[in-house]
Amino acid sequence: MNYYKRAIEYILPYKGSIALGIFFNILYAVFNIFAMLGFIPVLNILFDKKTDVIYAEPIYSGDVTTLATYGKDSFNYFIQQLEADRGPEYVLLLTCIMFISMFLFRNVFSYFSEFYLTYSRTGVSRDFRSQLHSKILELPVAFFSDTRKGDVFARITSDVGEIEGNILNSLIDIIRSPIVIILTMGYLLYSNFELTVFTLIVFPVMGTLISIIGKSLKKDTGEAQNELGKLYSYVDETLVGLKVIKIFNASDQIRNRFDNTLNTIRHLSLRLFKKKALASPVSELLGATTIGMIVYFGGKLALQGNGLSGAEFIVYISLFYTILDPLKRLSNSISNFQKGEVSAKRVFEILDADYQLKEISNAVEINEFKDKIEFRNISFGYEDRKILENFSLVIPKGQSVALVGQSGSGKSTIANLITRFYDVQSGEILIDGINIKNLKLSSYRQLFGLVTQDNILFNDSIANNIALGNLSAGKERVESAARIANAHDFIAELPMGYETGIGEAGGKLSGGQKQRLSIARAVLKNPPVMILDEATSALDTESERFVQDALEKMMQNRTSLVIAHRLSTIQKADTIVVMERGKIVEQGTHTDLYENDGVYRKLVDLQNFE
16 A cells, blocks of 8 residues: 555645645746846856847747747847947846846745645644544544554654655655756757757666665664654653652663663664665765766867857756756655655554444434443453453442452453443443444443543643533533532632642642542533542542542432442442452342351451451
8 A cells, every 4th residue: 555645645635735836836947047047148248258149129920939039039139239238347237136136036936835835734744643633532442552652652743744754745846846857957958959868868867776775764764663652652651650660769670671762763763864865975976977977068069069158058057957956856755755655654554543432323312311221241351361251230320339349350341341442242231221332422421420540630720620521611610510529628729729730640739639620520521320430549548538528429319330449438339249250249238248248248357457
């Protein structure tokens, strides 16, 4: 698959700005030629050589093929008359002013050409990053279980940058360079056909050598981008786990891992640079060779009486030299396409990711929860590890159901399945008798609130964190939700109150404060079903008391699924489900289970002993 062709398709919405860029580029090429031609009279004066005498003002015959000759003769006649009337010094001044003016317009048109082409290029980069971010939001949690966050970060930053720098820039060069080359070469062929044909011999050689170098860049580029993804992951892990690294004196270990990856990237970058650096010297050498051949061959023709005048020959060399840079750019763009295709492939791997959680074509909207949620003989596992097998459970509306058990018993998996972060592998989950796979995800998830032990907050104000997904909520609703979550008092003491920024991942707040903000966020959403996944497990006793009180307020008259490690927090649940290895071993109220003297009692006694 030609990924660079797919990347180029992203530029189609900007065809208007590309057309303007091409138009101004044509004007740039035309004024570049005129600027050079306008300098011929200056050179003739300096060489003390008169322009060929034209006795009468030229008359255009109407034949298109003679238009160039008519223009040249008219200009020479004008200079000849001006020199006769005002003298050579005036002609010298006027032509120098014309030369400067032509270069002024040439550079103005060059700027506009670059501006409009860059506008489209940066627009494509924005579109790529926007689509990647949207895709990340669409992909299920399961996708990122096997994908490094740093690698995803590398694709949305450096890989898109590589696409812009190599494929899109190369595309612009492919658009711009031929225009300059064709127009300039057209004049050179008109000026001296035999000399120009001779100079074209070296062009295929230049392009072939550059493309050979470019093809070898592809493999090393892919390896370097993969290593860069590892690097970003290591930085992320270092920032998240800095406290653990320091307390375990693991700085050297983490540093060595990071440095090893850095050295690998450096090694691959050096290999890339050595290969890429060959392109420019080869082009320069071939360009110098071409100029030398032109001077020799052109001089030989002049000596034989078939060549250009001295002034015309200097302008010819200057014009030819101006096409060497676009020619080099055109050649380099071919090799850059090879390099950029690797990054395009990595970007499209994310954009083309086929995720499992798909809505059926006739998915049903659901706006309320009326009766019950039922797990019916569900099974689920990660790769070769079975987590749940033939699991069945009913959660009636308005009741609180708690899941308890040892780590790995499948409690959190139940929460992931009911919210459809993952799909069951067999069996079905029903809400009001409807399989959740037949419901629209957006409306189904609107029924749920979630509070986890991870305290997932964003680097924004307290008010925006509480109103996440509902920014139209007014100040009164935000404050009311904070009061229910026992968060209003500490918020009011902050310097800017609800507009206080909480820092990266809520780093400016304590664990209890972050948890109460998470609860306030869930309260504001006011969903019919609340899921609490170890919501108090990471808190100290005092913070737990505040949070537990907030949770009890929030769960009043609400259906809730509570996953708890601290059994003291779920004694008021309507039903407690005890799990072992993905199966239910006991089920009932706290009193009934404790009196049965089974697994639940052992867990309670063990925690009380602790």
